[in-house]
Amino acid sequence: MMTQRLYYTDAYQTEFDGVIEDAITVAGRPAVILDQSCFYPTSGGQPFDTGRLADRQVIDVLVTSQGKVAHVLDGPLHSDLIGQTVHGAIDWPRRYDHMQQHSGQHLLSQLFYRQFGMETVAVHFGALDSTLDLDAASLDPAQLAEAEEAANELVYAAMPIRAYEVTETELAQLPLRRPPKVTGRIRIVEIDTFDYSACGGAHVRTTAEIGPLKLVRQERRRGQTRITFLCGKRALADYLAKHRLLTEAAALFSAEISETPRLIERNLAQLKTLQRELEIAQEQLLGYEAAELVAAAGAPEHPRIVSRLFAGRELNRLKGLANQLQQHPNVVALLASSANDKLTIVFARSSDLAIHMGNLLRDTLQTVGGKGGGRPDFAQGGLADPTLGQRLLDAAAQQIRAVIG
Ligand SMILES: [Zn+2]
Incomplete structure (x- = not known):
């Protein structure tokens, strides 16, 4: 006999009594087959019902190959004797x-x-x-x-x-x-x-x-x-x-929900403008910094070595400073920045000098197992050991002095 599916005639029935026809296992879990049931088994795309059967939770409901409805339980029934009547109740809000x-x-x-x-x-x-x-x-x-x-x-x-x-x-x-x-x-x-x-x-x-x-x-x-x-x-x-969510977003602007998209748009536009202005200001600041470093490095008629070790300076600002230093005549910039776990190095020179920065950096780093290189006038590299900064800068400066006498 196929299980009589009570939901066919009344989808609003939530409780019933059924007679146990068989006790089986489904994927290692106890399950019972009843003569009739309100429980909907997974079928036609609709998910199964959950609920209670006697003293157990129904955790899955499926149709067996014989067309019977199997109620998979979270544990064996206290008594699952065949022929016994059990009471079932489905989880109505879910159904x-x-x-x-x-x-x-x-x-x-x-x-x-x-x-x-x-x-x-x-x-x-x-x-x-x-x-x-x-x-x-x-x-x-x-x-x-x-x-x-x-x-x-x-x-x-x-x-x-x-x-x-x-x-x-x-x-x-x-x-x-x-x-x-x-x-x-x-x-x-x-x-x-x-x-x-x-x-x-x-x-x-x-x-x-x-x-x-x-x-x-x-x-x-x-x-x-x-x-x-x-x-x-x-x-x-x-x-x-x-x-x-929209109320939260509107509260951030102290505005009405309807105004919020326009305010977000306006803030993003402002942010873009401010970022552009900040970039220009940073560029100017680097220009001043470069001018000061060059002035301290000596008279313009001799090659001037600007060697500086920074702590925690971003690569972009290190490169920015190198670019500014290159604009001055007769300048070699040897810059490094140490962070927690690494050392970043940027070498650059003015166009009126002939020393190859890429080769200089490669040679300097090779002695300590670092990697780097680049063009004749600009090079960058890195090292896993942040403590070697000053030693490397001094070695590079010494090599330049040897070359230019
Ligand atoms: Zn349907």
């Missing part, structure tokens, strides 16, 4: 939420078909949101808005949703969007002549109970369009969460 999403999907699929001639080719009901895939390459935002508004109008219309069985002959008379996958007597779920679907799922009584319906996203997927939607409390929760 009702699934009924809302599922009924909303029927409504939307028919709506997309009628409004735009788009067929639903796949549906998925997830723990957070649900999706339907349309056989359309894309949907313009106006169509999405139109479908959402029409769907909510149908919710307000409180159209009755009924489930009943028909014969194959009767089925031929019904305007189904898609032919059923099963034969024999077929269960039809009808939204008041608006939609007829062959479906074994659990649905709400009228479209009103679907509650607010929100289309949250569309994505293109392999030539199809995936629509993500929320019904009932999920749509409300989404609204509450977004309202809270």
Whole structure:
């Protein structure tokens, strides 16, 4: 005997008594088969119900290969004797939420078909949101808005949703969007002549109970369009969460929500301007710093070595200073900066000198196992040991003096 599925006739029944027909294990967990049950097993895309059965929690519900409903439990029943009657109660908020999403999907699929001639080719009901895939390459935002508004109008219309069985002959008379996958007597779920679907799922009584319906996203997927939607409390929760976020954002500007996007835009523009101004000011500052260092290094008619070890100076500001020093005549800049775990080195010279900075840096670093090199007038490199800075700068200065005498 197949398990009698009580939700077929009454999707609002939450408690029942069932007789144990079999006690089995499913993936190592105890499970029981009953003669009848309110528990919805994972099928048709709709997730299973949870709840209680006698002294245990029902943690999964599935259909066995013999077409029976197996209630997977968090532990063996205190007494699982065959023929014994047990009391079951489903987690109603979870089930009702699934009924809302599922009924909303029927409504939307028919709506997309009628409004735009788009067929639903796949549906998925997830723990957070649900999706339907349309056989359309894309949907313009106006169509999405139109479908959402029409769907909510149908919710307000409180159209009755009924489930009943028909014969194959009767089925031929019904305007189904898609032919059923099963034969024999077929269960039809009808939204008041608006939609007829062959479906074994659990649905709400009228479209009103679907509650607010929100289309949250569309994505293109392999030539199809995936629509993500929320019904009932999920749509409300989404609204509450977004309202809270926007309120927080508006509070940061001490403004109304409606003004917030414009204020963010204005602040980003200001930030860009300030960053540009800061860059110019930093450039000027480096210019002054370079001039001072050069003046302290001696008379302009002789090659002047500017050697400086900094602590924690960023590479960009090190390079910036080297660039400024290069602008002066007869200057060799030997700069290094030590941070926690590394040493950064930049060598540069004026265009009127002939020493090769790339070679100088490479030779200097080779003695201590560091890496670096570069062009004749500019070179940079690094070393894992930050304590060697002064030693390297002195070695490089000595080599330059040897070359220029
Ligand atoms: Zn359905």
